[in-house]
């Protein structure tokens with residue numbers, strides 16, 4: 449199994465992003481949380497920041513859009529070179545059309561589901577996406593506790609991906625730590641976002657520990 453560890457720079461030092469990126473060189477992708485204070489009750493940063501991070505990051509960017517109207521805004525993130533652009537199912541007007549646009553621009557297309565959003569309506573649409581993000585906390589803030597109640601949804605999804613013979617990456621985000629990552633891996637996740645778990649302490653050591661715990 450390929451395990452990907454994507455540190456979330458939401459937990460990094462906002463005054464020193466370039467040096468923070470240098471501390472996570474062993475990561476697979478850099479997770480960038482875009483929040484608009486409408487879709488979620490928190491505000492982070494937007495397109496100009498991603499464009500600049502993209503220029504200085506040695507590792508490709510995994511952009512997570514927690515914003516209203518992704519149909520309008522998501523393509524811009526693909527245009528500045530994000531490796532993957534994930535938007536929320538709850539916010540999109542036409543998820544399939546948006547995913548096709550993102551792919552056409554050259555990004556991997558991801559769809560994210562809040563803990564209470566069912567996967568069933570999307571199971572027949574899986575070939576349209578490169579990644580599905582199962583949120584394991586309510587989106588908006590770092591440092592929350594992992595919601596194990598989302599694991600049945602991840603299992604359903606992993607089953608469907610396998611049955612359909614697809615290579616859709618299954619990502620979890622929120623409360624992923626050395627203690628919880630194994631639960632998500634066992635349920636079928638292969639791509640793990642971790643904010644506080646990586647940046648609290650030595651990121652290189654934390655990334656190695658997370659990888660080992662996921663692969664156990």
Ligand code: DX5
Pocket residue numbers: 456458459479481512585586587588589590591592621622623624641642643644645
């Ligand atoms: C939460 C964000 C997450 C957040 C995870 O809405 O989408 O990416 O940074 O933070 P931790 O790993 O601290 O739960």
Ligand code: ZN
Pocket residue numbers: 456479480481512621641
């Ligand atoms: Zn995120």
